[in-house]
Amino acid sequence: MSAKHFINDATHLVNSALQALTITNPSVALDVENKIIYRRPGHAPQVSIISGGGSGHEPSFGAFVGAGLLSAGVAGTIFASPSAEQIRKAIMSRVDLEKGILVTVMNYTGDILSFGMGVEKAKASGLKVEMLVVGDDVGVGRKRSGKVGRRGIAGTVLVHKISGALAARGASLEDVYKVAKLTADNIASIGASLDHVHVPGRAAPDPNSNEGLASEEVEVGMGIHNEPGSGREVVNLPGLVTKMLKQLLDQKDEDRAYLNVNSNEVVLLINNLGGVSELEMGGITAEVVGQLEKDYNIKPVRILAGTYMTSLNGLGFSISILNVVNTNIGGPSMIQLLDDPCEAAGWTAPIRKETWEAKSTQTREDSVAVAEDTKASGLKLDPETTKTALTAGLQRVIAAEPDVTRYDTVVGDGDCGIGLKRGAEAILKMLSESKLSGDAVIDVSKVVQVVENTMDGTSGALYAIFLNSLAHSLREQSSAGEATPKVWGAALKQASESLSRYTPAQPGDRTLVDALHPFVETLTSTGNLKQAAEASRKGAEGTKGMQASLGRTVYIGGSGFEQVPDPGAWGLSEFFLGIAGLKTSEPGYEVV
Structure with missing residues (x-):
């Protein structure tokens, strides 16, 4: 791989490239601080x-x-x-809100959590927002991908184009989401590359390492984040294309048969990962189209070949196949929407002369278009009792930090305890400086703001999504008048269901859900806070010896999970024990 670049400062590179988009397309503007490219106002x-x-x-x-x-x-x-804050700004202040918003994200944990947090924040503010996660990659089969599912790669751009055209025709949010999901469900993609890439600003690779591929090797199933594929092979282009098409289309491959091409209309997208010459892309396109017709009797009605979604200057390509199906909305077909004109510098359609001549200078400068002040819900709680319980729970989390850190050092990267402690200390500071209002939604929203500003990483995103949804769920229960254990249980259950849309974690996966789920279920069924807290601790204890299905622990390996409980589950159970006023503390686990 080449480590030579014209711009080696990664921050400057990203910022200047974004600025360039406003130069090549005068209809878009840039929010520099939040790295948001958005359409200038003035359109229908x-x-x-x-x-x-x-x-x-x-x-x-x-x-x-x-x-x-x-x-x-x-x-x-x-x-x-x-970050979730960037996304929140984009949703709430950089686009039209009147007809609703569709957020489309590729299936990667960080993207789902960050975009999910922004979406939940927008929903809590009363906006109509739908989120669609696209996973089209078949390079990693069902067994290996497990609960995480398929990665999102180049096929995602077909979802963007078709849904974007439908939105431009004035369709409703319901129809735009429906057609976008239908498109995503009918796409399969796979990539391959001759080498990994070097990220500007990072140290050059060790020439003696096994980081790069041998001169005769190709990586099949290459992703778009420089991650390894499903395997390396010595194969020529015809043999490589044969293998890739088989993984895309072989219905006998139970591990990868995601797409059943049952339509007379198929769209083919051949995407350059960034470093393949136009000449060679032509040869690749000819090989793919020839094999599709010869071996599968498929003659695509539309063929798009070019650079749509790259991995920097990746020396590879991907193949995406869209099985065109009926949209059932009484309007345009997928093909008509794909053919509709658009005005984006990265697509093949050119910018119209009318746009150049308009010389628009309009921008969106408001920080947030939707008011951030949380409206009272009328759902009452006792401020002093709540403050006392919260303080006890948060202090217990802080006291447990050494244990949580020790556990996370064994099975993670050691930052879970510090992250929980940082968030707990910040909430305690907020409680000491301002009084609770006595309105459940307003007070939960205050906690949400602290969590969003002080807790980072995956756990911070999970807590922020959950708490934003909890505030929304409590507002829906406002007719109850008082935040009773029954009301809290129902709201917590609804928030847990919302969280499940952004993470596949379930009880038994060795995550904080193993402590959260029994707490919510017990509180819902009994209305007894102490019993719920005890159930949470039992769930956390049960994670000792449980092999992880999600999170960093999956990649670390080893036998550490046999020695200690899940750090996140343990920390959460400490909080629940604290708010329930339970003083007993079981001995910690020894790290061998």
């Missing part, structure tokens, strides 16, 4: 479509912002998801 109201992810996938996503495609694209640093 329509469903707004937002996507995004790490930088390094250009022209996705910023260069797909424009009439007939995306309304906004949110950029993270190279190969890292944007």
Whole structure:
């Protein structure tokens, strides 16, 4: 792999590339601070479509912002998801809100959690928002991908184009989401590359390491974040294409038969991962189209070949197949929507001369278009009792930090305890500086703001999503008048169900859900806080010896999980024990 770049400062590279999009397409603007490319105001109201992810996938996503495609694209640093705050700003202040918003995200944990938190925040503010997760990659089969599911790769751009065209025609949010999901469900993709890439600003690879591929090797199933594929092989182009098409289309492959092509209309997308010459892309396209007709009797009605979603300058390509099905909305077909004109620098349609001549200078400068002040719900709680219980729970979390850190050092990266302690200390500070209002929704929302500003990482995103949803669920229970244990139980259950939309974690996966689920279920069924807290601790204890299905522990391996409980579950159970006023503390686990 080459470690030579014209721009080696990754931050400057991303910022300047985003700025360039406003130069090549005068219909878009840039929120520099939040790295958001968005359509300038002045066009007819329509469903707004937002996507995004790490930088390094250009022209996705910023260069797909424009009439007939995306309304906004949110950029993270190279190969890292944007923050929830960036996404919240994009949803709430950089696009039209009148007809609703569709947020489309590729199936990567960081993207789902960050975008999910932004979506839940927007919903809690009363906005109409739908979120669609696209997973089209078949490079990693069902057995290996497990609960995480298929990664999102280049096929996602077909979802963007078709849903963007439908939104531009004035369709409702319900129909736009329906057709977008239908498109996503009928796409399969796979990539391959001759080498990994070097990220600007990082140390050059050791030439003696096994980091790169041998000169005769190709990596099949290569993703878009420089991650390894499903295997390395020595194969020529015809043999490689044969293998890739088989993984896409072989119905006998139970591990990968995601797509059943049962339509007379198929769309083929051949995507350059960034470093393949146009000449060679032509040869690849000819080989793919020839084998599709010869071996599968498939003659695509539309063939798109070019650069749509890259992995920096990846020396590879991907193949995506869309099985065109009836949209059943009484309007345009998928093909008609794909053919509709659009005005985005990254798509093949050129910018219209009318847009150049308009020389629009309009921008969106408001920090947030939707008021952030939480409206009273009328659902009452006792401020002093609540403060006392919260304080006891938070102090117990802080006291448990050494144990949680020790457990996480064995099975994770050692930051879980510090993250929980940081959040607990910040909430305690808030409680000491301002009085609770006595309105359940307002007071939970205050806690949410603290969590969002002080807790980072996966656990911070999970807690923020859960608490935002809890505030929304409590508001829906406001007719009860008082936040009784029954009301809290129902709201917590609804918030747990919302959280499950953003993480596949279930009891038994060795996550904080193993402590959360029994607490919620017991509180819902009994209304007894102490019994619920005891059930939570029992659930956390049960994670000792439980092999992880999700999270960093999956990649670390080893036998550490046999020695200690899940750190996140243990920390959460400590909080529940504290708010329930239970003083007993079981001995910690020894780390061998």
